[in-house]
Amino acid sequence: VDDVNTDSRGACIVLEGLDRSGKTSQSTRLVSYLEGLGHSAELWRFPDRTTNVGQMISSYLSNESQLDDHTVHLLFSANRWEKRSSMEKKLKAGTSLIIDRYSFSEVAFSSAKGLDFDWCKAPEIGLLAPDLVLYLDIPPEKAAERGGYGTERYEKLEFQRKVADCYKVLRDPSWKVIVAQLPIEEISKQVQEVSLECLKQCRKGKQLSLLWS
Ligand code: T5A
Numbered sequence: 682v683d684d685v686n687t688d689s690r691g692a693c694i695v696l697e698g699l700d701r702s703g704k705t706s707q708s709t710r711l712v713s714y715l716e717g718l719g720h721s722a723e724l725w726r727f728p729d730r731t732t733n734v735g736q737m738i739s740s741y742l743s744n745e746s747q748l749d750d751h752t753v754h755l756l757f758s759a760n761r762w763e764k765r766s767s768m769e770k771k772l773k774a775g776t777s778l779i780i781d782r783y784s785f786s787e788v789a790f791s792s793a794k795g796l797d798f799d800w801c802k803a804p805e806i807g808l809l810a811p812d813l814v815l816y817l818d819i820p821p822e823k824a825a826e827r828g829g830y831g832t833e834r835y836e837k838l839e840f841q842r843k844v845a846d847c848y849k850v851l852r853d854p855s856w857k858v859i860v861a862q863l864p865i866e867e868i869s870k871q872v873q874e875v876s877l878e879c880l881k882q883c884r885k886g887k888q889l890s891l892l893w894s
């Protein structure tokens with residue numbers, strides 16, 4: 682593939698949206714697409730439930746343990762900080778990271794619980810900023826209809842409505858908002874197009890930046 686330049690960095694692309702909006706489906710497809718074009722790409726997700734911190738988060742999400750809202754917020758943040766240096770290394774080595782949820786989930790979910798918005802953003806300062814945020818936009822009622830929610834803590838319609846409102850506050854014009862009710866194939870096409878353009882900019886020397894820039 683002619684536009685693969687291993688001297689330059691990979692792109693950091695984040696997928697955000699409500700529970701059941703299609704993030705995992707789309708991030709998986711995007712990684713396959715990029716790999717098919719000869720690019721190095723990896724699928725990452727937060728929370729990363731494989732670490733010690735991630736296991737605490739996982740048991741909280743599945744209602745096996747109770748934690749103070751601030752405490753769990755800081756655990757989610759710690760879970761990103763423990764991956765930060767490896768993220769930077771991968772990106773600089775030319776691998777693109779397609780990340781299923783990131784700091785934006787954190788701020789949207791915690792502020793939906795009533796925590797102060799700026800307090801929620803603070804522990805994320807200094808993490809790598811993504812080159813692109815893809816927001817899968819779906820009405821909370823429609824998301825709830827998709828195979829139903831599971832038993833995890835946040836999978837309740839009333840709460841997801843609040844999260845949707847918080848995402849609206851957080852959203853900025855650089856985000857690519859995608860109608861998540863389109864057929865999977867059509868969403869993939871849009872995701873591919875904008876992601877490839879983003880990767881080109883990174884290959885051309887676009888610098889990595891930090892949150893919240
Ligand atoms: N959280 C997370 C925080 O509070 N703070 C943080 O810092 C972070 C990172 C983690 C929870 O933690 C919170 C947010 C979350 O509540 P998770 O493990 O990431 O949760 O789980 P979810 O993101 O909720 O994953 P889901 O599997 O519920 O949703 P996805 O990944 O958005 O959706 P996906 O792709 O699995 O699809 C859901 C269903 O819809 C179908 C799929 O086939 C599947 O059945 N579907 C479509 N159907 C019709 N049309 C389409 N276009 C479709 N796309 C997918």
Ligand code: NA
Nearest residue numbers: 704705706781
């Ligand atoms: Na998911």
